[in-house]
Amino acid sequence: MNQRLQERDTIVSISPDVVLGRGVVIHRFVNLYGCKIGDETKIGTFVEIQKGVEVGARCKISSHSFLCEGVTLEEGVFIGHGVTFINDRYPKALGEENLLKGDDDWLCEKTIVRRGASIGSGSTIMCGVEIGTEAIVGAGSCVLSDVRSGAVVVGNPAREMVK
């Protein structure tokens, strides 16, 4: 039988270089390093946020999501559960001479999610895109190109819904 754990402090990893705003809420089993989190933002269970990521104030990042280097969230962005961002368009394990690629041996393409946008659960966001203000990405979508402000996109690949 499993013990009922009371100590949340033992199961969150926040590296010393993380900058946390006021009133940030962080759930269990979270891994943060080198990132900046805005005031009152909430971060769910099993979330990883990498170095260089900037998350605005009052965002909500739901469980099982991954924010990689190169991602910026403006204020009030909603990230659903199991959302995956990308920063390397042509990922490979090996580089020249079949050596493991190093930390500098690739191009980091930036992604920005503008104020008040919502990204539905289970979505994958290709790198190099801008998701506009108050835009909505439907659940389970795969976003390959920019999303206009206020637009609703769905599907794989994600396309704008006709209203």
Next chain:
Amino acid sequence: MNQRLQERDTIVSISPDVVLGRGVVIHRFVNLYGCKIGDETKIGTFVEIQKGVEVGARCKISSHSFLCEGVTLEEGVFIGHGVTFINDRYPKALGEENLLKGDDDWLCEKTIVRRGASIGSGSTIMCGVEIGTEAIVGAGSCVLSDVRSGAVVVGNPAREMVK
């Protein structure tokens, strides 16, 4: 080098309000709170189950899956790996006056998965749906509407397969 951890008890979080049936098996890095888990059900690694969820007896919930408030699984349901349920059709981080939305500031739409159904790995299940008895959701599907008992659905959006 990483130490080889022997103590599973240190890495499972089960809040005191969880009701566990007889013979429930819970793997490592699991976060449960406010839910009810039926007899002999198995819960995999990196699973989160929220308050109000009811899981029947002899279900299998595989790693990296997320069951949110509003979800009910009847007896003998199989949930694959990386399956995401949803309870908020129009999620937003901010409500009126650009304040962070509160716990009561949204509508929780219920989802029910009937006895003996199987949901394939990597699927996303929109809220407000019923997945019928012994139905099968193929891997990688995005389910947006009800699934009939015994039906097989696949794709994004998931559609019934012609047999």
Next chain:
Amino acid sequence: MNQRLQERDTIVSISPDVVLGRGVVIHRFVNLYGCKIGDETKIGTFVEIQKGVEVGARCKISSHSFLCEGVTLEEGVFIGHGVTFINDRYPKALGEENLLKGDDDWLCEKTIVRRGASIGSGSTIMCGVEIGTEAIVGAGSCVLSDVRSGAVVVGNPAREMVK
């Protein structure tokens, strides 16, 4: 407020039967058992690798991915974030007489990913497939059949891109 955790050793689970090559790098919140990991391979946060899996040298397995029994990665394979493998084509929680299915009550279909292939983030890989040497699976894909060496496949279901 969360404590800033310094001890990574407390939050990795590697069972005693895991065979680790030289220079393997394992990040936080990882669950490994009964598998073999080749030299210099890197394993990200929230990854689970099951018994019987063989991972070659110099692979990169990114966060939130799941490698199940029956999966083999050759040398230099890149697995993106949130990638899910499958080994049971017809998963069910219950077997005969409505008893929970046992460990031997199913057919494990093998999957092999050949040298230098890359599997994009958010992809789901059906069991029984071979992904060829240097092949690329685009992000968010659902792979249901073999991928030829050097091919690029995308979508759900994944299809070969016309160049």
